[in-house]
Amino acid sequence: MRTPGSPVFAAYALCGFAHVASMAIFVGGAAALAPSRKWDIASVGFGALVAATLACLMTACIAGVFFMGKSALLG
Template structure:
C-alpha cells in the first residue's frame, strides 16, 4: 500500500529505473558471457576451418529444425546459424547477420521463412529480463520464474520456428 499519490509516483519511478538498469545490465552480461564462452571454445581445434562459437554450435543444432520448417538442406546451415544467433544473443543481431549474408545464400522462399522465424523474442537475455522483472515486481515469485526461465526459452524458440513453418506452408513452391 502506498502512503500517498506522491509515494506511489516515487516508488513507481524507482522500480521503473531499476528495471531499465536491469535490462541494460542483463544484455551486457549475456553478451559478455557469450564472448567468454566463444573465447574458451576458440581454444579447441577449428571445425571446417573456422573456430567454434556458441552461435556455430547452435547453428548446427538448428539446421535440422530449419530444414524441417521448409528450408532446403543446402541452405539450412546458414539459416540455422541465424537461428542460433537469435537464440543465444538476440533477434536484432541475427537480423544484422541476415542483412550481411552474401546475396544468394538463401533463396527468396528461404529468406522469407527465416525472416519470420527470427522474429520471436526468445533469447538468453530475454530469460534474464523475465526473471529480473518478476523479481523486481513480485519478489516472492522470483524462484518460480527462474525455474521456468529455460523452459520458456525453449518454448519461445519453438514458437519462433513454428512462425517460420506457417510461412513455409503458405509459400510452398
C-alpha cells in the same frame, strides 16, 4: 538446400523473442513483481526460452505454407 523462400523462413524463425536477453527481461520483471518467488520464476526461465524458440519455428513453418515465391521485403 537453399530455396527461394529460405530468407523469409529464416527471418521469421530468427526475429522473435527467443533469446537470452528476453528471458532475462522476463525473469527480472516478474521477480520485481513477486520478490518472494524469485527462485520459482527463475526456474521456469529456460523452459520459457525453449517454448519461445518453438513458437518462432512454428511461425516460420506457417510462413512457409503461405509463401508465394516472391518476397517484397527481402528481395
